[in-house]
Amino acid sequence: MTAVGVPAPPTVPRAVHDAAVAELVAQYRAVPAGERVRLGKKTSNLFRFGAGPAQARRLDTTPFTGVIEVDPVTRTAQVQGMATYEHLVDVTLAHGLMPLVVPQLKTITLGGAVTGLGIESTSFRHGLPHESVREMDVLLPGGDLVTVTPDGEHADLFAGFANSYATLGYALRLVIDLQPVATHVRLEHRRVPTGELAAVIREACASDADFVDGVVFTRDEQYLTLGYFTDDPGPVSDYTGQQVFYRSVRERTVDYLTVHDYLWRWDTDWFWCSAALGAQHPLVRRIWPGRLRRSDVYRRIVALDRRTRFSGRVRTLLRQPQEEPVIQDVEIPVDRLPEFLDAFQRDVGIEPVWLCPLRLRGRSTWPLYPMAADELYVNVGFWSTVPEIPGDPEGHNRRVEELVAELGGHKSLYSTVHYDEPEFWEHYNGPAYRLLKERYDPDGRLPDLYSKVTGRT
Numbered sequence: 174m175t176a177v178g179v180p181a182p183p184t185v186p187r188a189v190h191d192a193a194v195a196e197l198v199a200q201y202r203a204v205p206a207g208e209r210v211r212l213g214k215k216t217s218n219l220f221r222f223g224a225g226p227a228q229a230r231r232l233d234t235t236p237f238t239g240v241i242e243v244d245p246v247t248r249t250a251q252v253q254g255m256a257t258y259e260h261l262v263d264v265t266l267a268h269g270l271m272p273l274v275v276p277q278l279k280t281i282t283l284g285g286a287v288t289g290l291g292i293e294s295t296s297f298r299h300g301l302p303h304e305s306v307r308e309m310d311v312l313l314p315g316g317d318l319v320t321v322t323p324d325g326e327h328a329d330l331f332a333g334f335a336n337s338y339a340t341l342g343y344a345l346r347l348v349i350d351l352q353p354v355a356t357h358v359r360l361e362h363r364r365v366p367t368g369e370l371a372a373v374i375r376e377a378c379a380s381d382a383d384f385v386d387g388v389v390f391t392r393d394e395q396y397l398t399l400g401y402f403t404d405d406p407g408p409v410s411d412y413t414g415q416q417v418f419y420r421s422v423r424e425r426t427v428d429y430l431t432v433h434d435y436l437w438r439w440d441t442d443w444f445w446c447s448a449a450l451g452a453q454h455p456l457v458r459r460i461w462p463g464r465l466r467r468s469d470v471y472r473r474i475v476a477l478d479r480r481t482r483f484s485g486r487v488r489t490l491l492r493q494p495q496e497e498p499v500i501q502d503v504e505i506p507v508d509r510l511p512e513f514l515d516a517f518q519r520d521v522g523i524e525p526v527w528l529c530p531l532r533l534r535g536r537s538t539w540p541l542y543p544m545a546a547d548e549l550y551v552n553v554g555f556w557s558t559v560p561e562i563p564g565d566p567e568g569h570n571r572r573v574e575e576l577v578a579e580l581g582g583h584k585s586l587y588s589t590v591h592y593d594e595p596e597f598w599e600h601y602n603g604p605a606y607r608l609l610k611e612r613y614d615p616d617g618r619l620p621d622l623y624s625k626v627t628g629r630t
């Protein structure tokens with residue numbers, strides 16, 4: 174038993190990892206040069222259904238889902254590239270430690286969060302997951318394996334890996350920083366007057382809080398939640414059963430969760446998105462098995478619906494308008510946040526939305542996701558559908574992209590992308606990407622980033 178009272182799950186011996194790498198490299202090199210490859214993962218948190226080459230050879234990544242070692246002295250973990258955060262957290266919590274940033278969805282993997290960006294309520298202090306990487310072993314498109322660090326021979330790849338979405342290589346082993354935890358988190362939910370939102374976020378991020386995030390229920394009803402590590406909790410809540418976490422934000426002012434339950438507070442109901450699948454209806458919730466109230470289960474249901482176009486067909490039958498999915502996370506400089514929320518509610522109209530402040534961890538900037546050092550941004554997350562604009566089925570998503578550009582923000586690429594190519598490269602540093610592609614993938618074995626994220630391969 175350990176600092177937080179859970180047994181440590183088994184780790185993967187380094188020799189076993191090395192043998193798996195040798196096997197994967199051989200498998201990769203055996204693929205004929207003209208054939209596309211892709212990572213064969215059991216889960217995904219991308220929201221671009223059907224994108225990607227249909228005829229790609231899948232690389233089996235099952236042997237890369239473990240943790241190799243946790244070093245409590247240096248507070249680092251050596252982790253395989255496709256380990257999920259759920260597993261990684263189980264291993265590190267057993268040592269009284271956690272990654273500096275733990276994305277909220279249990280099946281997000283370390284490699285996915287580093288190459289596809291992740292964020293959580295510690296990001297105002299610790300930046301994004303790729304900023305706590307010390308070194309990575311990357312399988313390059315040409316079949317070589319290299320170790321990349323912030324200042325070694327491959328420092329350009331280290332910096333360019335963030336937001337490259339597996340178009341520059343695959344991370345097979347990563348060394349990341351960890352931080353110590355207490356057993357519980359004390360949460361304070363504060364209602365924020367609309368006009369004071371940006372100032373209150375700034376203040377919270379300058380305070381001694383360990384965690385900061387928030388929810389906008391309506392433009393007149395918004396809350397910021399500050400979390401503090403504590404070993405001395407009051408009565409502890411549980412939102413893995415009949416209660417739903419996001420509702421508690423407006424119902425309580427103070428709450429306590431175990432550190433484990435805090436980290437996964439948004440997973441049980443996929444923020445609030447499980448409501449669309451009926452999982453928050455009291456009768457359905459009682460019969461929906463607790464172990465299946467998880468984001469990956471909901472995502473599989475949505476993926477099936479998208480593949481079969483079931484709900485679209487039902488709407489056609491009922492002569493209802495089609496819906497446009499608007500599933501995006503965007504980063505807006507904090508002072509422009511009120512403008513974004515006003516325009517977003519007027520032109521798109523999705524509620525609630527999630528707020529999560531973030532600031533780069535250090536002075537380094539990241540070429541393919543050019544955020545400014547020292548600027549406080551707020552991630553705004555919205556995941557829903559709205560009635561299509563007649564004749565313009567991508568209209569709301571385009572509006573989001575316009576707003577982000579107008580306000581000096583950035584848009585994550587895990588979901589649909591609607592920019593045309595010149596516009597895309599303007600936002601995501603085309604010249605830097607081309608240099609990386611020339612050095613690390615001169616033969617074009619892996620797809621180009623624009624083709625990959627738009628599905629236009």
Ligand SMILES: Cc1cc2nc3c(=O)[nH]c(=O)nc-3n(C[C@H](O)[C@H](O)[C@H](O)COP(=O)(O)OP(=O)(O)OC[C@H]3O[C@@H](n4cnc5c(N)ncnc54)[C@H](O)[C@@H]3O)c2cc1C
Nearest residue numbers: 217218219254276281282284285289291292339343344587
């Ligand atoms: C509704 C919704 C809400 C979200 N909210 C959040 C949030 O609040 N916080 C947050 O952090 N993220 C959030 N995400 C985004 C998520 O973090 C990213 O989509 C992330 O890239 C997913 O990682 P994954 O491990 O599931 O990777 P996948 O979905 O499997 O893959 C993502 C990309 O990474 C590549 N990749 C995966 N592993 C590796 C590797 N080892 N080496 C190189 N490339 C690799 C894949 O090829 C793919 O291009 C959200 C996504 C959705 C759909």
